[in-house]
Amino acid sequence: MKRILIIDDSPFIYKEVAATLEGLDYEVIGHAKSGEEGIAMVQELQPDIITLDIVMPGIDGIETAQKLIEIAPNTKIVMLSSLCDHDTVSEVESLGLKYLVSKPIEKEVLIETLEKVCKE
Amino acid sequence: MYASVTKTVAQIELTEPPPRKKRIEAPVSVVVLSKGIFKSRVVSTFPSLLVDEIVDRMSRNTPLSPEDRDAYFKEYINMCFGRFISRINNETGRASRFVIPVMIRGLYRSSPENQFSDTAHVDFGSDYGSVNMTVSYDILPEHSSN
Numbered sequence: 001m002k003r004i005l006i007i008d009d010s011p012f013i014y015k016e017v018a019a020t021l022e023g024l025d026y027e028v029i030g031h032a033k034s035g036e037e038g039i040a041m042v043q044e045l046q047p048d049i050i051t052l053d054i055v056m057p058g059i060d061g062i063e064t065a066q067k068l069i070e071i072a073p074n075t076k077i078v079m080l081s082s083l084c085d086h087d088t089v090s091e092v093e094s095l096g097l098k099y100l101v102s103k104p105i106e107k108e109v110l111i112e113t114l115e116k117v118c119k120e
Numbered sequence: 121m122y123a124s125v126t127k128t129v130a131q132i133e134l135t136e137p138p139p140r141k142k143r144i145e146a147p148v149s150v151v152v153l154s155k156g157i158f159k160s161r162v163v164s165t166f167p168s169l170l171v172d173e174i175v176d177r178m179s180r181n182t183p184l185s186p187e188d189r190d191a192y193f194k195e196y197i198n199m200c201f202g203r204f205i206s207r208i209n210n211e212t213g214r215a216s217r218f219v220i221p222v223m224i225r226g227l228y229r230s231s232p233e234n235q236f237s238d239t240a241h242v243d244f245g246s247d248y249g250s251v252n253m254t255v256s257y258d259i260l261p262e263h264s265s266n
Contacts, residue, residue, distance in 0.1 A: 010191060010192075010194075010195040010198070011188050011191050011192070012178055012179075012191065012192045012195045012196075013195065015179075055198060055202065055218075055220070057220060081202060082125075082198060082199040082200075082201070082202020082203055082206070083202045083205065083206050084202070084203075084206050085205070085206035085207075085209035085210050085215070086209070086210055086213075087209055087214075087215040088206070088209075088215075103198075103199045103202065104125055104128040104129045104199050106128075
């Protein structure tokens with residue numbers, strides 16, 4: 001079972017992701033409401049996969065991802081954002097990240113993306 | 121942006137604009153600023169009945185604290201404006217960003233001096249009342265910032 005940490009300031013997204021993954025081969029092990037909290041929780045919990053929002057108060061998802069790549073290089077990151085323009089996609093790709101799921105989340109897309117992550 | 125996100129998260133149809141009503145019952149205003157090449161202030165006014173309906177449907181009628189209700193609605197607005205600014209960015213070829221939205225119970229009173237060159241009004245109708253949106257904006261030359 002893959003252990004997932006959700007980093008997103010929105011309780012709605014946390015509940016949506018958790019509900020989507022219920023009954024599947026994933027365990028949601030925590031919810032961080034900011035990048036700073038997420039970095040601390042990654043060090044403590046060592047998740048297999050992180051879902052990471054881009055627009056958050058404090059440090060944004062892009063900066064958070066940069067730090068997470070340094071401290072947890074083996075943890076897979078799936079970005080979740082309503083920002084899906086060419087620049088944002090390029091910014092995500094420039095970090096070496098392959099997955100950006102657009103909000104509102106379509107459940108099938110999230111599940112399919114996580115399946116791809118697990119197969120890597 | 122409002123129509124597609126509202127349909128996805130709350131299954132509520134926002135329709136073609138009805139005649140603009142002078143008053144919105146128990147209004148909830150949302151102010152969103154953007155910065156970058158597309159500098160704007162977007163003021164949207166929702167009837168509280170529609171706000172409540174959107175949140176109830178997003179939560180699938182799970183009881184929420186007042187703080188979580190506001191957080192759900194703010195996430196709805198974030199999703200709408202993420203889509204909006206992404207389209208603008210793809211059109212202009214440059215990255216503009218929106219500032220985290222501010223929600224106000226009541227009407228937003230803007231200063232009489234409009235600091236923007238252009239203004240557009242867009243209205244939506246629904247079974248739960250109308251949404252009025254006023255977009256004041258400037259598209260700045262490429263070398264400008266903010």
